[in-house]
Amino acid sequence: MGRKNRQIKTPRKESSDAVLVSKAMDLFGQGAVTQAISLLSGEVNRGGNQAKLWYALGYIYQGAGRDEDALHSYKEALAAEPSLAEAWNNLGLLYAKRGRRAEAENAFKQALQHSAGMHDASINLGRLLVEQGRAKEAVTIYQTALTSSDKPAQLCYALAVAYRAVNRPGQAIVYLEEALSLAPDYSPGHNLMGVVLMDMGMAEEALSHFHKAIEITPDDDGPRTNLAGLLQSLGRFQEAYEQAREAVALAPEKPLIHSNLLFLMNYQEALSRDEIYAEQRRWNERHALPVLQKSVRPETELTRDKKLRIGYVSPDFRFHPVCFFITPILSGFDRSHFEVFCYSNVSRPDQQTEKMKEWATGWRDICGVPDEEVAQWIRDDRIDILVDLAGHSGDNRLLVFAHKAAPVQITFLGNPDGTGMDAMDYRITDSWCDPVGLTECFHAEKLLRLPGNFFCYAPPSPAPDIGPLPCRQNGYVTFGSFNNFSKISENLLGIWSEIMQGVPESRLVFQAKPLTDKGKVLELKRFFESRGVAGDRILAKGNTSISEHLKLVTQVDIALDSFPWNGHTTTCHTLWMGVPVVSMAGERGISRMGLSILGGLGLERFVACNVSDYVKTAVDLSGNPGVLENFRKNIRSEILNSSWGNSLTYNETLENLFRDVWIKYCVEHQG
Template identity: 35%
Template sequence: MGKVPAMGRKEDKEKRQPNPQKTLSTSVDVDAKLQQAISLYQIGQLQQAEQICQQILKDFPQHANAIHLLGVIAYQVEEYKIATDLISRAIGIDSGQSLFYINLGNVLQEQGRLEESIQAYQQAIHLQPDHADAYSNLGIVLQKQGRLEESIQAYQQAIRIQPEHTGAYSNLIFAQDFHLDIGLKEQQVERQKWNQRFILPLSGSIQSHPNDRNPDRRLKIGYVSADFKRHSAAQGFGQLILNYNQAQFDVFCYSGVVKEDEITKRFKDAASGWYSTRGKSDEELVEQIRNDEIDILIDLSGHTDGNRLLAFGYKPAPIQVTGMGHDAPGVTTIDYRLTTPIRTQPEEEKHFVEAPVYLDFFMGFMIPLEIPSVGYLPAYENGYVTFGCLNRFSKVSDDSLELWASLLKRIPDSKLLLKSGELNDMELRGRTIDHLSHLGVAPNKVILLGGTSQYEHLNTYNQVDISLDPFPYGGGITTFESLCMGSPVVGLTGGLKQSHRNSSAILSPLGLNEWVAKTKDEYVEIACHWA
């Protein structure tokens, strides 16, 4: 899921390339300088772009576009407070540009200020009702608030305005994973539409592959992702890059990371080759992959933020694989998808275009560099049981909350702890408390926590006796983290889609079938039994 800038995709997610738009300047010279800064920004040369903006502001301190671009650059490097101040300052000078409000919404969203973000996107739409990016980005924040129907409507409106908006399409496909009433068949239909619109037209550009056919040489494996950094997706695929057999394979990483960190460095040190895709077109990326003579190219994103699925449409490698990071994207030029017998039922195979490769696990788990000690069972000290869910809040459906409320009523004095970055937003906290109160759960039985560092996030499990998996979109890395920190997970399997089977696909191979329920009633009974 990726926020899309006003000119072009953010995928692209993002993350993140909101493209500033040139408007009327005070002089031809300044106008040319600003365009130069924008061009440098778009190819990832942020420092050079920043320097030009600072030069402009020396002569024209109130130049709104230059100030706005500085704010967007700060956003790219995750300096969100600075970005908010700069973009707000630009709006104070020129309040008539919808793009300013879109990028303000993006920055506010990253800070968990979801209601303010919505207001910014709505103002952008007020100024420019046919702005597809404003609707697509509005859909993302609505989804984070759990307002799924409204988010889907926003994505659909973005597509109506701009049918070639690949980011809005991917956002819509991603959102369907969270919808209780949209099953696998319907999900694949939407993927087929995406494939027909964006991938099939590229078939004429597919070329033969010049790869050396010597069977004794090392195979070249290429991984494509914007998440080679501290990110949950990297925890799922990280060991593939850190622990491969260097005698048999060369590993190349095609990275869309903007702000690199210590995890990025680990991947860089382990890889045989590293190529930044930041600011590169699909054609440029395809040319690089072909020049590297990659044998097997692996998509690590699916339809999530920062994906480069269009590059896979050119078939730059003889074998292409997907299935890690997100469900298979439905791309006909991708040959195989990684799955498990639990995630994909035999009768469901007819809905996929990628051939299955069945594994015991559909994802791995890279243990964080810093991890707290596992504490004693919280119930021993508290005198009551604490159930918890540390998944992203957009996974916590109304049906999940209703089921958990019935569980709390069954266990006297038990409490429910919910933790997510989205819960930094006070309005969302208030609505969640109100919703649970309506379901008969008193506010003093609910603990709501916002985003923290990864170490503090993991340490929160020392406050949780039993983790509750949400549905219909079950946990992945969150399930692994909970188990790693000694908190067992109650999961619900079955359902109409693969994401509903995430936790069971993790728990069952580990011999934890007794924690996996097939019905909602059984889910409650398992939680009550262990409580």
Template identity: 30%
Template sequence: MNHIAPFRQAIQALSEGRPREALPWLRQSIAEADEPELAGLNLGMALADLGEFGEAEPLLLRAAQELRHLAEPHFRLGRIAAQRMRIAEARQHFDTALAVEPDHVMSLVGLAMLEEAAGHPHEALALLDHAALLAPRDEHIALFRLRCQAATREPQAAMEIALALLAHGQGGVENARLAASLLPPAEALPKLEAGAANQPVNWLWSFAIALAQHAAGATEDAVASLRLASLLSDGAPAVAGELGMRLADLRRHTEAEPHLAAAARGLPTDPGFRSQHGITLFKLHRFAECRAVLEAAIRDFGPLPALLGNLALALNAQGAQQEALATARRNPGNVAGLANQLGVQPYHPREGSAAALAATARALGALLPQPSLPPHPRGFAPERRLRVGFLSSHFARHPVGWLTLAGIEALPRDEIEVVCFSLRPNTDALARRFHDTADLWRELPKLDDADLVEAIRADAPDILVDLGGHGEGGRVAALAHRAAPVQVKWVGAQSCSTGVPAMDWMLTDARETPPGSEAHYTERLLSLPDGYVCYAPPAWAPAVGPLPALARGHITFGCFNNMAKITPEALRAWAAILNAVPGSRLVLRTHALADAETRALVLARAAACGLDPARIETHGPVPHEELLAAYNDIDLALEPFPYAGGLTACEALYMGVPLVALAGSSFAGRHAVSHLTNVGLPDWITDSTPAYIARAIAACRDVPALAALRAGLRARVAASPLMDAPRFGRNLADALRRAWRERCLEG
């Protein structure tokens, strides 16, 4: 009896929908029972219901071997495979279950779900007709059949079925998704709103309305409808997840996170909610939590590309460059997988070389459509006024904004018409300046590649300048379909070649891409005579203070770059510098350091590289004005490598802090080289790690010289090509004209 009691308690808990409580009793039953096979099967089923597929799968595989007369283990394995997007494997498990038990209803339903997901509603219906004969009173099967029937009808007739499903109030969110998708939002919304008026407490109406509002681009309205659906449904996990998704779309990540966490708990078998929860934690710079969520999801769902891609970014953000690249390389060698690899590879101390990056970029480009040069409807007059489009998600307070706005504002408007194609709404002060400077402003919603390109083509830009690359919010791969006769890459994840065959030019300068660099780019190099960017400092930048070492009596080094850029090689160089400069300290300041576990990892990594953690100050994020003011506590900035600072270098120099840079081979490795040259400080650029260490040590030996340089550095920067907007605007216009003339010669 003692052996039987735990199993009975477990079965009762399972029957009452309490799988978590059943786990210890099932484990006890496996250990103590004379025939533990059924306990093992039920434990696998309970774990699968909890989304813990990594632990469930081996138990179910064992049950399939030991209980060959049962279809259930194969059915459960099929569901796990389907959730892991292993469709052929899922189909095989469902077929095996039906071979064991030809009338296994849920395996028929499982196959029907695969057919529905593949867009084959007729095939799904045939399977459901069989299932309905076997289980004529199963309401879920009946509703599923109706949903598939709707997918086989013309839209208006299908909508009537979908509305009837919603009015029924059963069947869950898939019926709401169907009703919201059959007709254009303008036609669907009145019908859905009428249904909600007739059944005000049926939350599925509000949920469907929210989906249609989101499809129409009315995300704020969708959030309001989802809040109502959440209230009416008593916090249904699917509603919480959708609400979290929409809040994340609005970049309200603090609000989104608890909703996504609730969805992940309530629907642990849904990989989408668990993935989005990880992404939102990443946005909140809670990198350790993000990493834990994504690693658990990969254990359960397997190496899904989205999960691997996000985990690679989280690892990189913690400064684990080697783990990040290894994770990115687990992704398939398709466009998305290689783009993810290009997102982390430039930070890697060895694989971040120009040659290695070019190889990855070319592999990506080989998978994209080859470019064509269709006739341009406005003709190819080489000297006429040009329509130049700029494509970005970051027309705002972002490195893209600070490094491009002044140059775009300074373009000669009698020669160039400016069009801004915005991929994301932005409302801050820089966004307003971008909006004001554009002759034409287009807000582009989330579109697939072909539709995005068509939307841009409708405005007929002569030249399209991409400001996103393969980074967050970037759509550079879509431009393989060619949205303009001339396409140029500039700023925005500009770390290396894009590999996109239709990207004609890379906007650069002779320091970013010195002679001999051409082999590392699939684009032609469109070189500006000075720097490749024009820095626009914020009006709230505080005054430059005196050199801190004068009052403190010791040197304070600083690096305000993100942790992804701080490699073990850089840490070892910094250790050598601090060890040679008595009493010196190092200040690290970036978002990731607000995360306690990430901070501990960074300090442990520093110690392993010979850098005493007691000499390091770590600080998390602060408002931008406070970040700039923090440079008044820094005597000398140490640039990371191989990925150098871009905007960070500009800000340090503007705040009177010189920086020691190590010139790399890649575009990412030479940002500071460009900026230092343009402000007249080429002697702060080094070409080897020993030279980098020696230059920093030498600078510390002459504190009066450091103080004098600091006192005049802002004026030097302001007078330099780095901030000369009229000069930059003229240079940019000339470069774009040069690219256009060459296109005209091609006919």
């Protein structure tokens, strides 16, 4: 959501030493840091207002990036005057920067205790709490601060951040509107307004606020990154890619901004696999290798048959598509031979998070914790195999892996591609997604192919029963698309219009967040009308709950998979509700997910190898209601007996793989 500008309280110039402090601050402002420090250093401990002198010296040290000296100076200032709120506030910022969250929280609270109306300390304390997933406490802090007579835009903005974090977008908008009424050119306010509106599916309104933020602060990477995400969700892939590229150019030192670019590159049909892999390696060289080269390798007991400690790192230990695949692993692992530790980078925990906590041997919240500290926790926990569940997707913690905190490191599940990292030893996949000899050259990691599927699926519970075949009641076939709308290109829509033309009177149901926007729905209908398909044959719904989504799926006869990026969670849900999915396989892992899912069920006949075959498969299937009814009757039992539906068999297979790579590590590292 853009740069986080901490509120640093500047020294006031009204003490008996005002002239000296003023001169030092002028020197500092002119870039004469050494002279400013020398001037003040010569006066501290010589009488005068020690607190103000030490505070001014701390401020200059802090501004010059000499944090240790700044810490010492602020502590001296507080020793002389314990009620100096400005020193407590800035001390808190230094602690927060170093990940010393408890000390930072105490410092900010001390500042507020001595100066109850100090907005800077309120903002900094609230931000710290939000970063730790304690947004409800932050709301209380900010609401208290707002009772004062003046209400700066920054405080209203901070409260909006907290309300978004507790999933109250309406309240967030109220305070963003107030912030922007106080400061119409406040770029962070426009940027966050765009994010909240994007969350709510109000695409056009969000676009205008992102563009306004970029107009005000063209050198800020935050609005461009968010704009790229919105454009991608609307299927405007080339524009999204260009904005993501520009964001990386503005902030080449930020690994998550660069990861965002890598994620968006998967939507660019014009980009070759070589180009994507080259960018992964650039990410590695720029962000990960400098860390890896300084890393401290963990000491470990090289015993082949010991009880292995597996660590999972993820931002998605919550209700999220990944939860349907990590749930069987966490709930069903063999506790006699393995211990499982979860390192949760979840900013908004939910009920699913609490369930996962109960299953894990150990749980650590790492949201807001520096990579170095997380890596040390992993060493202290004596993790043998550390598993990344995010890849280059949002809020990943790949730089934790750059510290090489565990002997064996694996990427898995969250993103169907490699990381490009030298520090990542393996990637778990299967022979459907990554046939032998096809994709090894595009991986820095060694590929580990499970003998069945690389994933195991836990169906939503409860899920509606599978109903009767809709076309028997409707008199027409209903196709459906439930994939993330960002996977649906204009080219794909054109192919679907061919299917619609081949099946007269058929309908096509879409369900996706951007379709909350009436303008986007109208645009979608007009596209099909331009291809000879009446607009009233296109039905669109925005975001719904999981239960409403599953009910909608039951109203569909045949689902159409997206490509080149196939669905995964959506495809599994759709099959579970008795609806066959027509997919198309390509050469990359992301374009072979449908093949993996359907192949694991022996349903390769639903997977096309080219566009004409894809259209023919969908059209032919629509003319066989008996096949569709039989599919509905048998699919759930077939899933439960498949390699990706039988969690007992899957966990045994996965744990055997973990044991094998551990034994290999022991063999390679024993003298």
